[in-house]
Amino acid sequence: MDMAAMDSCGHEMADGHVSMPLPAEEKFTVAVEVCLKANSTARADDVRQAVERMMEKRSMAYVDGPIPVVLGEDQFIDENVESICICDTDSIIGDNRFLLFWQIKLQINVYQLNEDEPGEETEGDEEIATFYEWQLPSKDFHGLWESLVYDSGVKQRLLKYAASALVFSDMGVNTKLISWNRVVLLHGPPGTGKTSLCRALAQKLAIRFRQRYSQAQLIEVNAHSLFSKWFSESGKLVTKLFYKIHELVEDGESLVIILIDEVESLTSARQAALSGSEPSDSIRVVNAVLTQLDGLKKRPNVMVLTTSNITGAIDIAFVDRADIKAYIGPPSVQPRYEILRSCMAELQRAGIIVSPMCQG
Numbered sequence: 454m455d456m457a458a459m460d461s462c463g464h465e466m467a468d469g470h471v472s473m474p475l476p477a478e479e480k481f482t483v484a485v486e487v488c489l490k491a492n493s494t495a496r497a498d499d500v501r502q503a504v505e506r507m508m509e510k511r512s513m514a515y516v517d518g519p520i521p522v523v524l525g526e527d528q529f530i531d532e533n534v535e536s537i538c539i540c541d542t543d544s545i546i547g548d549n550r551f552l553l554f555w556q557i558k559l560q561i562n563v564y565q566l567n568e569d570e571p572g573e574e575t576e577g578d579e580e581i582a583t584f585y586e587w588q589l590p591s592k593d594f595h596g597l598w599e600s601l602v603y604d605s606g607v608k609q610r611l612l613k614y615a616a617s618a619l620v621f622s623d624m625g626v627n628t629k630l631i632s633w634n635r636v637v638l639l640h641g642p643p644g645t646g647k648t649s650l651c652r653a654l655a656q657k658l659a660i661r662f663r664q665r666y667s668q669a670q671l672i673e674v675n676a677h678s679l680f681s682k683w684f685s686e687s688g689k690l691v692t693k694l695f696y697k698i699h700e701l702v703e704d705g706e707s708l709v710i711i712l713i714d715e716v717e718s719l720t721s722a723r724q725a726a727l728s729g730s731e732p733s734d735s736i737r738v739v740n741a742v743l744t745q746l747d748g749l750k751k752r753p754n755v756m757v758l759t760t761s762n763i764t765g766a767i768d769i770a771f772v773d774r775a776d777i778k779a780y781i782g783p784p785s786v787q788p789r790y791e792i793l794r795s796c797m798a799e800l801q802r803a804g805i806i807v808s809p810m811c812q813g
């Protein structure tokens with residue numbers, strides 16, 4: 454190792470990079486997520502204090518990932534805590550750096566997973582579900598955020614935007630001066646994880662805003678169910694769906710995240726309809742969706758996440774309403790390697806494949 458490349462505090466990483474701690478005078482907020490056991494009835498404040506004490510005692514360098522809970526170290530934690538995870542430090546410190554315990558301020562988020570199956574609301578004689586409803590944080594989305602690998606910063610930027618938008622609206626920032634619709638549009642080719650990313654983001658927001666919102670729900674709209682076989686009925690179905698959403702949003706202590714997958718089917722370009730190639734019922738649907746979204750804008754506890762594979766087909770008025778339009782493309786070489794590596798690690802964990810290093 455080239456010692457000349459390091460100062461007295463330098464550390465060499467496994468890949469040979471020299472990693473330097475950040476200047477000592479800077480304090481960074483580090484998110485720590487603490488998942489409670491399903492049977493725990495401990496108060497979040499008590500858990501927060503116990504975890505803080507434990508982390509202070511350990512005086513460690515902070516990098517993303519789970520912190521092992523050592524049995525016998527703290528009985529209260531043993532009894533109540535399922536897992537502890539440090540999150541998103543890479544967005545603070547970038548590559549090849551780490552945070553030391555005196556440089557950080559912990560933001561400990563305590564949560565318990567909801568184990569219920571999603572509820573559903575049906576419509577019409579054929580009983581097609583118009584939306585599915587999950588109570589967040591849900592066990593169905595546990596670990597989803599961590600499993601998604603993208604080129605640097607995509608997930609962090611989305612999370613920062615969504616969190617800022619919720620804080621701005623909660624603090625009553627004047628929307629005439631700073632206009633936020635709290636609408637996100639993820640677009641890109643099929644299969645690049647857009648739907649998964651939206652669900653994972655909803656779960657993250659529910660965890661991060663646990664202290665502000667005691668409840669959180671994800672409403673996943675089934676766009677196709679909103680098209681009626683009866684001409685002119687579709688616009689009414691959209692209005693009916695949003696009426697139910699408005700009822701949920703009424704409770705100011707509840708965070709409501711709406712996911713509309715394949716949003717182009719609900720907000721198809723009106724230009725095409727006007728040119729005669731689309732029936733006019735679709736114009737009613739687009740108008741109804743836009744009107745309802747504008748109605749939700751007044752509510753600080755709502756966020757709308759949408760995805761699309763064909764951005765060109767979306768009505769421009771909807772695209773304008775999206776504060777963030779993020780392109781989610783196929784992963785580059787590094788994320789591809791990481792995805793394959795995590796798949797192999799999982800197969801190894803399950804005992805389906807065995808590493809040659811472990812064979813006799």
Ligand SMILES: Nc1ncnc2c1ncn2[C@@H]1O[C@H](COP(=O)(O)OP(=O)(O)OP(=O)(O)O)[C@@H](O)[C@H]1O
Pocket residue numbers: 600601602603642643644645646647648649650760761762784788792
């Ligand atoms: N970058 C990624 N990292 C890890 N897993 C990924 C990634 N992209 C896609 N996947 C996996 O691929 C599968 C398909 O993802 P998903 O359905 O969310 O994609 P999508 O873009 O919404 O697709 P579609 O547009 O066809 O609905 C999921 O199991 C997801 O976990």
